Amino acid sequence: MRIFVCIKQVPDTETRIKLKSDSQGIETNGVKWVINPYDEFAIEEAIRFKEQNSDVRVTAVTLGPKARVNNALLTAMAMGADDSILINTDANLDSLTTAKALAEVIKKEGDYSLVYAGKLAIDGNVSAVPLMLAEILDIPHASVVGSTEYSNDAVTAEREVEGGTKEKFKLKLPAMITANKGLNKPRFASLPGIMKAKKKPIVEFSLDDCGINEGQTKVKFTNFELPSERAACKMIEGESDAQVEELVKLLQEEAKVL
Amino acid sequence: MKKALVFLETHENKVKKSSLEGLSVLFGKGFEVVSCAFGQGSDQLDELNQWGVKKHYFNTDEQSQKYNPEQYKMAIQSVIEKENPELIIASSNNLGRDIFPRLAAKNDFAYMSDVTEMELGENVEVKRPLYAGKCTAQVTFTDDSAKIILLRPNQIRLAEANDSSQTENIKLDWPTPSANSETVSIEQGESEKLDLTEAEVIVSGGRGLKEAENFKLLHDLAEPMNATVGASRAVVDLGWVPHSLQVGQTGKTVAPNLYFAVGISGAIQHIAGMSGSKTIVAINKDEKAPIFQRATYGIVGDLFDVVPKLTDKIKSIK
Ligand SMILES: Cc1cc2nc3c(=O)[nH]c(=O)nc-3n(C[C@H](O)[C@H](O)[C@H](O)COP(=O)(O)OP(=O)(O)OC[C@H]3O[C@@H](n4cnc5c(N)ncnc54)[C@H](O)[C@@H]3O)c2cc1C
Ligand SMILES: Nc1ncnc2c1ncn2[C@@H]1O[C@H](COP(=O)(O)O)[C@@H](O)[C@H]1O
Numbered sequence: 322m323r324i325f326v327c328i329k330q331v332p333d334t335e336t337r338i339k340l341k342s343d344s345q346g347i348e349t350n351g352v353k354w355v356i357n358p359y360d361e362f363a364i365e366e367a368i369r370f371k372e373q374n375s376d377v378r379v380t381a382v383t384l385g386p387k388a389r390v391n392n393a394l395l396t397a398m399a400m401g402a403d404d405s406i407l408i409n410t411d412a413n414l415d416s417l418t419t420a421k422a423l424a425e426v427i428k429k430e431g432d433y434s435l436v437y438a439g440k441l442a443i444d445g446n447v448s449a450v451p452l453m454l455a456e457i458l459d460i461p462h463a464s465v466v467g468s469t470e471y472s473n474d475a476v477t478a479e480r481e482v483e484g485g486t487k488e489k490f491k492l493k494l495p496a497m498i499t500a501n502k503g504l505n506k507p508r509f510a511s512l513p514g515i516m517k518a519k520k521k522p523i524v525e526f527s528l529d530d531c532g533i534n535e536g537q538t539k540v541k542f543t544n545f546e547l548p549s550e551r552a553a554c555k556m557i558e559g560e561s562d563a564q565v566e567e568l569v570k571l572l573q574e575e576a577k578v579l
Numbered sequence: 580m581k582k583a584l585v586f587l588e589t590h591e592n593k594v595k596k597s598s599l600e601g602l603s604v605l606f607g608k609g610f611e612v613v614s615c616a617f618g619q620g621s622d623q624l625d626e627l628n629q630w631g632v633k634k635h636y637f638n639t640d641e642q643s644q645k646y647n648p649e650q651y652k653m654a655i656q657s658v659i660e661k662e663n664p665e666l667i668i669a670s671s672n673n674l675g676r677d678i679f680p681r682l683a684a685k686n687d688f689a690y691m692s693d694v695t696e697m698e699l700g701e702n703v704e705v706k707r708p709l710y711a712g713k714c715t716a717q718v719t720f721t722d723d724s725a726k727i728i729l730l731r732p733n734q735i736r737l738a739e740a741n742d743s744s745q746t747e748n749i750k751l752d753w754p755t756p757s758a759n760s761e762t763v764s765i766e767q768g769e770s771e772k773l774d775l776t777e778a779e780v781i782v783s784g785g786r787g788l789k790e791a792e793n794f795k796l797l798h799d800l801a802e803p804m805n806a807t808v809g810a811s812r813a814v815v816d817l818g819w820v821p822h823s824l825q826v827g828q829t830g831k832t833v834a835p836n837l838y839f840a841v842g843i844s845g846a847i848q849h850i851a852g853m854s855g856s857k858t859i860v861a862i863n864k865d866e867k868a869p870i871f872q873r874a875t876y877g878i879v880g881d882l883f884d885v886v887p888k889l890t891d892k893i894k895s896i897k
Binding site: 335338340359420444446453454455457460462489492493502544545546548555556557561566571572576579 | 646647648649672673674676677680681682683684685687688689690691692693708709710711712713714715716717718719720721722724757758759760761762763764765766767768769770772774776777780804822823825828829832836837847848851854855857858860861866871872873874875876877878879880881884885888889892893896
């Protein structure tokens, strides 16, 4: 049984965003790159599935520049993925073009049962690639999944949406699952795992191999801006009774939000 | 005339505010506006003519009342095929994000979620945050494909709907469900409160609350303001509150009018998710806490002393 996990490398959440001098992107010098946090849940879910079923092969897939994203694949394989596919490109693709490229390499590989992804990548926060990929592959999906149950030819997935509403869907395999926090507790890569990962295969494709070029991108981010500086915080002095009086007055009269 | 389709969410026979925001973007901009809504009451939306909606597609069959992503996708797809809109607008929430990426892929349309500013002039001018709010960018469309835009709730100012045209209500045939995706159950949440992403006032708590039970203090403060309670990741990880309350880069990005950060230090990941708030109040006993660099008003003090007093004061004016 074949399983794919889509992973994206993103700037660490500690990153202070600086803009390039032409404001057409962010300065990536000095950025620490990590696996998108939601993708760690996706990887963990795939590895657990492998551990609980026989004859499962887990393949991590990523699209990005090799020199940088290779590390993400190594981490996924150190956690337990069997091998990896890399679409090596430094092109800036939109969600749909990324999904088209991922779909191409997955289709090349033949039959599969599950594709896992994160619910969203914390860089662009678009939350679109996995469902676009599912549409192109013509498989059902469940998104923002917090728990799963597997049977022979199906997966039942539950998600929580606004207002605490819980939705449960049963999908026939092959299916796409996008992971929310809480789906599981991702393991750390062990030292032996890290050693083993170095020997696991990474198959490389170019955008060309996928029949994709950067020109197919329909959406681009331009004219980046940092949030405007806030006026300095007004510190409210005094005893707590006086502080509360003053705060409520400011909220009513100055900020006009009460 | 250019045509736009708005996917409406409803509540008790009324269009939700977040969907009215989509109608507002289009109002008076020279578009022929078509809408669709499904489920109970989707045929009862009397106000649509004031928004200049020319045609409204609905379905109230039993199947449309039980959300299924595949069936909703197919239903909207049939409206797209009938109307050929060049612009499609929906809300950027768990529903919109569950349906529209697939429709973009199916039709080869441009797609953008989480849009916070949108102007329709000669071009479609769109802005949105990136890195959970650490910066914003303009969204540039590089070809003339139709566009699917998901608007983040609470960001677009409502237009004054004063059109008096006729809306033609059209019942849509519900698509035949496939065997691939079946809705097992939908358990309505108990929460009467608005979701964090829609709330106008948020009261968030962090590790400074010392233990889970003390979140009661925040619920009490939230009550008179009809606010929604949020949290830092630290207290989510401690299991005091569910992940659905987490604000930040790996939680929800929020932008209410008023945000209270109570016993929250103000780590970069937390700030990322709430820095779009219009007014921020920080209550923290440590005057050096980074949250004060982001706050509008700051109180250095013991939250166990300040918060109950604040609750009483706010109750007295409400
Ligand atoms: C990958 C990653 C992702 C993350 N994502 C998020 C995220 O999405 N959201 C998020 O919030 N965090 C996130 N974090 C965690 C973040 O780095 C901080 O650890 C977290 O926000 C701290 O939570 P806190 O402010 O509640 O706790 P603390 O930092 O411990 O702060 C508690 C504060 O309470 C104050 N306090 C204590 N007692 C009192 C009292 N009696 N009265 C008043 N004040 C008091 C203290 O002075 C202190 O400032 C992430 C971290 C990582 C590594
Ligand atoms: N370049 C990429 N390579 C592999 N997977 C990706 C890539 N971009 C996005 N994904 C997957 O899609 C998820 C959601 O990303 P996004 O749609 O960009 O928010 C991520 O968590 C990944 O699982």
